[in-house]
Amino acid sequence: MTETGVGTEAGTGTGGAVPAVRIEGLRKAFGAKTVLDGVDLEIGRGEFFALLGPSGTGKTTLLRVLAGLERPDAGTVLAAPRRTTVYQEPRLVQSRRVLANVTLGLPRSARQAGRRALAEVGLEGYERAWPATLSGGEAQRVALARALVREPQVLLLDEPFAALDALTRMRTQDLVAELCARHRPAVVLVTHDVDEALRLADRVAVLRDGAFAADRRIGLPRPRDRDDPAAAGYRRSFLSHLGVGEP
Numbered sequence: 001m002t003e004t005g006v007g008t009e010a011g012t013g014t015g016g017a018v019p020a021v022r023i024e025g026l027r028k029a030f031g032a033k034t035v036l037d038g039v040d041l042e043i044g045r046g047e048f049f050a051l052l053g054p055s056g057t058g059k060t061t062l063l064r065v066l067a068g069l070e071r072p073d074a075g076t077v078l079a080a081p082r083r084t085t086v087y088q089e090p091r092l093v094q095s096r097r098v099l100a101n102v103t104l105g106l107p108r109s110a111r112q113a114g115r116r117a118l119a120e121v122g123l124e125g126y127e128r129a130w131p132a133t134l135s136g137g138e139a140q141r142v143a144l145a146r147a148l149v150r151e152p153q154v155l156l157l158d159e160p161f162a163a164l165d166a167l168t169r170m171r172t173q174d175l176v177a178e179l180c181a182r183h184r185p186a187v188v189l190v191t192h193d194v195d196e197a198l199r200l201a202d203r204v205a206v207l208r209d210g211a212f213a214a215d216r217r218i219g220l221p222r223p224r225d226r227d228d229p230a231a232a233g234y235r236r237s238f239l240s241h242l243g244v245g246e247p
């Protein structure tokens with residue numbers, strides 16, 4: 001175990017493919033309140049995993065444990081060492097220009113990779129712009145570039161589209177789908193939007209009462225069509241696990 005409580009080598013000696021994340025029996029409480037209670041989770045390299053769940057069920061807590069920001073009370077948490085989080089808000093440093101934000105904390109030699117990452121998110125030419133001059137969608141793309149340049153093996157996304165308008169949200173979802181297909185990090189996407197999960201993820205789970213109430217592989221072809229009628233069955237099932245649509 002490391003200082004942060006997250007072991008950095010997922011799956012040794014299993015003989016099979018080494019997963020990006022392996023959690024066994026994770027328990028996390030805040031005071032008297034147990035938030036995560038026996039969570040087991042394995043995420044393969046390059047797998048896109050989406051996590052749904054009512055507000056306050058511990059989704060962010062689970063991401064924070066994976067990021068090494070929160071120490072588990074019990075259980076084993078193993079994850080590949082390069083992990084990066086993108087949040088609902090871009091969290092840019094206002095006093096630094098865009099490229100400096102992307103390469104924050106990295107050596108000067110990372111600037112070229114930073115420029116490439118900005119180009120990948122469609123922000124070529126924004127290197128010297130100040131964060132305050134960006135639209136919400138552009139700022140969030142800078143946050144994605146900042147994650148990308150770190151070449152994460154595990155990308156943790158905590159409602160990264162929630163603050164965007166509907167059209168920007170769809171475009172940014174498509175961008176994330178494309179970036180993840182190209183770079184193949186393992187992804188944990190926390191979202192409240194069932195359709196977003198079905199659009200992006202290989203696997204979708206519902207966190208409820210401290211553990212997973214559902215965990216299903218999504219057998220829809222890619223690229224995903226927002227109107228694929230086959231998505232309706234999944235949607236109904238996940239909504240019912242979320243307590244919506246059934247008596």
Ligand SMILES: Nc1ncnc2c1ncn2[C@@H]1O[C@H](COP(=O)(O)OP(=O)(O)OP(=O)(O)O)[C@@H](O)[C@H]1O
Pocket residue numbers: 030035053054055056057058059060061062
């Ligand atoms: N540092 C903390 N101290 C005390 N309680 C906390 C702390 N962090 C989280 N909690 C509590 O743990 C529970 C789960 O919080 P968490 O933020 O993980 O929920 P969530 O599923 O991400 O919710 P949302 O969908 O609203 O973002 C909440 O009841 C919250 O108040």
Ligand SMILES: [Mg+2]
Pocket residue numbers: 059060061
């Ligand atoms: Mg949250």
